[in-house]
């Protein structure tokens with residue numbers, strides 16, 4: 829006796845050399861992708877939001893680090909990194925739509941890097957963290 833295919837398996841179709849992945853299906857046969865249209869029908873899943881999330885206050889004081897000449901760093905823009913002031917990939921895994929600021933140190937020296945994410949001179953601290961607006965904000969919330 830021939831068994832029926834499992835309806836929960838991913839359906840993989842090959843059409844004229846193109847591989848089409850139709851996604852995981854529910855037992856009822858409906859796609860399990862979240863509805864993205866006003867009609868409520870399943871749509872394409874999105875990895876990133878159309879509008880980027882806002883940066884959140886990671887800390888209210890800068891962190892002093894020694895930058896090494898010629899080395900490239902990725903400064904956390906989203907404020908969600910656990911390795912402040914540098915990026916740990918949280919912006920991606922939390923689907924913020926934000927990207928870290930990549931910069932190359934011009935000389936070896938100790939600098940204060942911003943962690944409040946309100947500086948006007950990223951990635952460097954410009955003293956904005958002392959403002960009432962930042963000091964009243966909660967850590968982990970946007971300004």
Ligand code: FES
Nearest residue numbers: 942943944953957
């Ligand atoms: S820590 Fe952000 S401006 Fe100082």
